[in-house]
Amino acid sequence: MIIKKFTAATETEAMVLAREELGKEAVVMNIKKVKPKGILRLFKKSSVEITAAVDDTVSDSAKEALAKQQALLKKNQEDLSKNVISALESDKTVPGASAIEKKLDDLQNMIEKQMVKDQDAKSSVNANPLENEKGFGDNDSTWQCISLVKKHMAGNEVEEKFIDQIIEEVKDTLGKDASVDSVLTSIYQKIILKLGQPQLIEVGEDKPKFVFFMGPTGVGKTTSIAKLASALKLNQKNNVALVTSDTYRIAAVDQLRTYANILGVPVSVVYSADDLKNIKDKLKTYDIVLVDTAGRSHKNKDQRDDLKELIDAIEKEDRVLYLVLSATTKYSDLVHIVNAYAHFDDYRLIFTKLDETSTYGNILNIRMLTDAPLSYTTYGQDVPKDIGRIDGQKIAKQLLGGSV
Ligand SMILES: Nc1nc2c(ncn2[C@@H]2O[C@H](COP(=O)(O)OP(=O)(O)O)[C@@H](O)[C@H]2O)c(=O)[nH]1
Ligand SMILES: [Mg+2]
Known part of the structure; x- marks a missing residue:
């Protein structure tokens, strides 16, 4: 994992710098407003510092950045050994036991002591019935910390295979005697990296972007659309139009119309993929x-084929798909749902009803299972306020029991 800080006038500009250096998979770990101090504050504007990270296993650009860092490290080490050699050589001219020779002696003693300690630790590990559980580090506190983290994650209903995967990956990056602090920090950062950067709705350049919301009945698709339409129109001043193909329930069209009237945006009702093709031209100024x-059964293939046809009425480059899932649905059902949508290989995930659950594990589970980017979460019935971009740091903290 590579972690770096980037400072710029705005969060977006800092993110651009991060992407340039770490690649497009860079994920924001922390955002900090930096106010100039002292006399400087009279002349300088405040800036934004973001801490961004990238998993070095995920991209070529990240690998390049890592290689650069390693080359730098190697050079530093070479410089260091050159300095030591020249120090030793220069000291050789001093008669008798030089200070350096004494240091080398001390070092030798230290290494010998450490070897004895390691040996003792190994025999006590062998005597321990939990020996196999010891992932890394001969350090008991490291091990206790990991088992506590595992417990918290399991309590949050993160699937065991994903917990193990995360621990394994962290293990590869940590030294043998990692401190509890560094273990916790690494797991926390790994979870944030796994959650990834949210992919939000972007506006079309010169043509409208069609944003489809699909998912099971009752998860909150229509409510989420109303919340997003409001944010896009009122906060971001976009020209928004709504379309519904959910004509199977009379109330569904009325529900969307009500929201649309409040917001002052047009709604079109479509009964088929052809209908959608036909109104494309009418909507070209948005x-x-x-x-x-229509949030119908993901178990019914005909219904899924209808949805695919509807979505294919819009060219791939002009559309984006969001699969809406409820955070309250149990994992085994979520697996069936995402399998039913597997032929849409480019959707993003919205998780609703975070207010109705205290376990966020499924967000990480489904993200790791599908590799689909996360985007928004909703946390209440209030339109428009109960929606926001997913907060990876908050979720990671919650999954670790709020202990970081
Ligand atoms: N508690 C809670 N309820 C929600 C949330 N989002 C939607 N709902 C409720 O879930 C129900 C179904 O929502 P709706 O948008 O009609 O779902 P759809 O069938 O997927 O379009 C409604 O009563 C919504 O108020 C949320 O984030 N939290
Ligand atoms: Mg609906």
């Missing part, structure tokens, strides 16, 4: 078109 779909 920045964003949010499309509500």
Whole structure:
């Protein structure tokens, strides 16, 4: 994992710098407003410092950055050994036991002592019935910390295989005697990296972007559309239109119309993929078109084929898909749902109803299972306020029992 800080006038500019250096998979770990101190504050504007990270196993650009860092490290080490050699050589001219020779003696003693200690630790590990559980580090506190983290994650319903995967990956990056602090920090950072950077709705350049919301009935698709339409129109001043193909329930069209009237945005009702093709031209002046779909059974193949046809009415480059899932659905059901949508290989995930659950494990589970980017979460019935971009840091803290 590579972690670096970037400072710029705005968060977006800092993120651009991070992406340039770490690649597009860079994930924000922390955002800090930096106010100039002392006399400087009279002349300088405040800036934004972001801490960004990238998993060195994920991208070529990250590998390049890592290689650069390693080359730098190697050079530092070479310089260091050159300095030591020249120090030793210069000291050789001093008659008798030089200070350096004494230091080397001390070092030798220290190494010998450490070897004895390691040996003792090994025999006590062998006598320990939990020997196999010891992942890394001969350090008991390291091991206790890991088992505590595992417990918290399991308590948050993170699937065991994903917990093990995260611990394994962290293990590879930590030294033998990692401190509890560094173990915790590494796991925390690894979870944030796994959650990834949220992919939010972007406005089309010169054509409207069609944003489809799909997912099971009752998860909160229509409510989420209303919340997002409001944010896009009122906060970001976009030209928004709504479309619904959920004509199977009379109330569903009325529900969207009500929201649309409050916001002052148009709604079109479509009964088929052809209908959608036909209204494309009428909608060409809008920045964003949010499309509500019928949340019918993911078990029914015909219904899924209808959805695919509807989505294919819009060219790939003009559309983006969001799969809406409830954080309250149990993992085994979520697996069935995402399998039913597996033929849409480019969707992003929205998790709703975070207010109705105290375990966030499924967010990480489904993200790791599908590799689909996360985006927004919703946390209440209030339109428009109960929606926000997913907060990886908050989720990671929660998964670790709020202990970081
Ligand atoms: N508690 C809670 N309820 C929500 C949330 N989002 C939606 N709902 C409720 O879930 C129900 C179904 O929402 P709706 O948008 O009609 O779902 P759809 O069938 O997927 O379109 C409604 O009563 C919503 O108020 C949320 O984040 N938290
Ligand atoms: Mg609906």
